Amino acid sequence: MIRSTRSRKALTASAALALSFSLAACSAANESSASADESATSEATGAVKGAGASSMEKAQNEWMAKFTDEAPDATVEYAPDGSGTGREKFINGAVDFAGSDSAMEKEELTTASEKGCTGETIQFPVYVSPIAVAYNLEGVDELNLSPQVIADIFAGKITKWNDPEIAKDNRDADLPDTKITPVNRSDESGTSKNFSAYLSEAAPKRWKHEPDDVWPVKGGEAAKGTSGVVDTIGAGEGNIGYADASQIGELTAAKITAGDDFIEYSPDAAAQVLESAERSNASSKTDYAVTLDRGNAGDGVYPVVLVSYAIACTEYDDPETASTVKAYLEYAVSEEGQKAAEEAAGSAPLSETATKNATDALGQIATE
Template identity: 35%
Template structure:
């Protein structure tokens, strides 16, 4: 079956999530269905993985509603889904929202691109401070001296610059702003998080929404996950990394950023602003969040099937939809953690 057919089939399945939730009364009530919601960043990967799984296992239905990391975490804590997709971690003051312990399962990783719409300008390069100044709203035109300094070989127009950002609670926003906090601390002074008080920006919902906003706005620049930015045809900037090299977003550059990632005890890790001459500096992880215990045996078994697939054969199809597979030092502990999910 073609990738297009798989994605079409998965999209149809996604449209059934609301019906499944109403019919079951609560997530996990059916023996064959598990429902998830959350990040738009890994949406295409989960759609592909779901379609591939259902081709070889007709005894399980996995639904995923891409509504943003913030909403996914809220849905899991409210008990309306069985699992959540999130690119950001649960904050300390949010842990009490969950009625029992939960687990992080890394799934894939990918670049967060700096996408722009500037006809006639290709090969844009941006240093850390210039990028921070743009998203602080301090740079208003494309021929600003800071951008010109980063791009001495480009002829930059005086086109007004429009900053495009997310309107919804977003792990992509969290990771992008965490990067700017770390890489340009003297310039970028906004507090990082799923939602941000941007000084001057236009907002759209979801990664796809930001991509469309940039497409429709000459002079726009924004942050978009690689899997949405690449097929949109948007120009992608190269960003200067810790080694001083300007690196374009790619799966290879994302894998270079993952190579040195240190895994925490809870299986979270941080590839942002990674060392390495070939590392793309805005490489973000994404996670599947599940509870350690569920009341129904069917939910536990179906979640284990889903997680074993994502962390097994699913890794082999990640690149098909522009995601980087997990390195062995992250993948193997995640696989071993699956057995911690129990009935209780």
Template identity: 40%
Template structure:
């Protein structure tokens, strides 16, 4: 299946929302708060406070989701801890939370699929992608506001092969920049991270295999860089360090005002923008069976077309297809339905791209199928 691009560059969701047949509750209320998409939405709210944990990449989006959920289902809450994708998966399969957040789908080879099915009373767990978010290649370089890098240069920095900001390879890409002769100070995620996993997949594809690290644990050069737990600490460390450099979700880079490099994949520098992210996900494919909506990002990472910003990940909510108690079921479905219709402008301001309309319908069909 191809993801159809929204005609408004994916930035604005249609006001009309999917109405779940047969749903309704005396807890439904006009949404208010500037999100008309929720006004006509009917959900059966339930009464259970939900617990969730995982991806820090989606933490800021989750704040938007939770606010809209509280407006639609008045008094209802979701307690979400942004502890990292690895923690989200482990807590979900252990039955400690109602749904897990992850930047990558459950891994069958690592036994996550089987363990999740066991946790779901013998039923499969589904990976539901809720929001696309770009990864910013961020830096702290006073006086340099326009910086272009290539995948090869990015990889060599994290491998320790390029260590100074005025390295000839960087100067060749930025002939008009006043690059200081100071050390590059790379930061990376020290915890297991879906952001790291996707970033390393991108480097492997975009460098034609010159980067060999893989998985949720960062695999840079020996002794290169400093590890920090969570996206917030990584971004804060770059903010506090002249010469700092990292990969981090767009929301964190925007919120701290970090420099964001353009990426030249071979067709010229491309800035990180909603429109350029839209071009990147335009050809993405969905894999998996039925309502298990795994996004294949491999074709994005190697996309060298003009105007494509290719470093994109999507966050998943990992849920049981069946096996919840009745009140948890109501609350999970209500929250995910509201999340898919959350305030588009607030999501974009926080550094995310809301679900394209056609893709949103498929996600909502999967949410409605949870039983």
């Protein structure tokens, strides 16, 4: 087991997480509070392992490359096995840190402390990105979809692309009489949970399933990981699915209802949905999970988003491991790290407040 007996240290991270994510949040104050400690980064040594959300794969690859450029004696591995697998590996002590598109629940946090996690478990947003509703339909280069229609498509109630419910929002499109094949994740996925949460909040009369990492509907096609979903959508005429927008490649994404209009995804539009986010457990000093209001997105707000979390422990068996985990995650939330993720994956940089909370939390990792 990577981590040892726990010793509970209280985190002194700021109690409030006022998540106001903005693409303009790269101020001088942010730089001073969010930049990774250059000395700690350059002196990091040894190998650490992480696993989790495949949606973060591009960002993690970029972070690993840039971090190890600055810390040539350190090795960081990240397996994009899916959020559920990443959390399970972390709970059991098989990896040193995890990434997840859905926050760890109270029961998971408790189990981690009982089994694999030394000290306390910390989790905080590290990556924010729009989820694209991508489709493969020849001759249809632009498509408007309401949450009600998306819900009926993925529930298997709308089965043809020229269905009147789709046609009424796409009067200029030549919609064919082609079968719709929904594509979902086959593995436990935080992207699935975020997408189904959007449907349950934005179309509660059409979508009767509780948000879950396990996709609740049978009958479409299922594929493992973000890349698997993207490949499957692209492989069949009439296919439609959901995936982190940074990874859909040449696929076309639908415009989604935002207030009184339909809008394309963008990091800026996705970030705005977090302005009304509240902490799920405001009294916790270690848990920075947030609750989004996807059902009441206003004009210009892209409501289908995922918030990915970094998960780590406050203590590790090996001080070298602790130092490298801390330095790596500090780099990820730094201004430089967030800019790297934005360029590689189209994500929205963290705000000054969110970055400070993450940095304060990481400051509790014992390195001696």
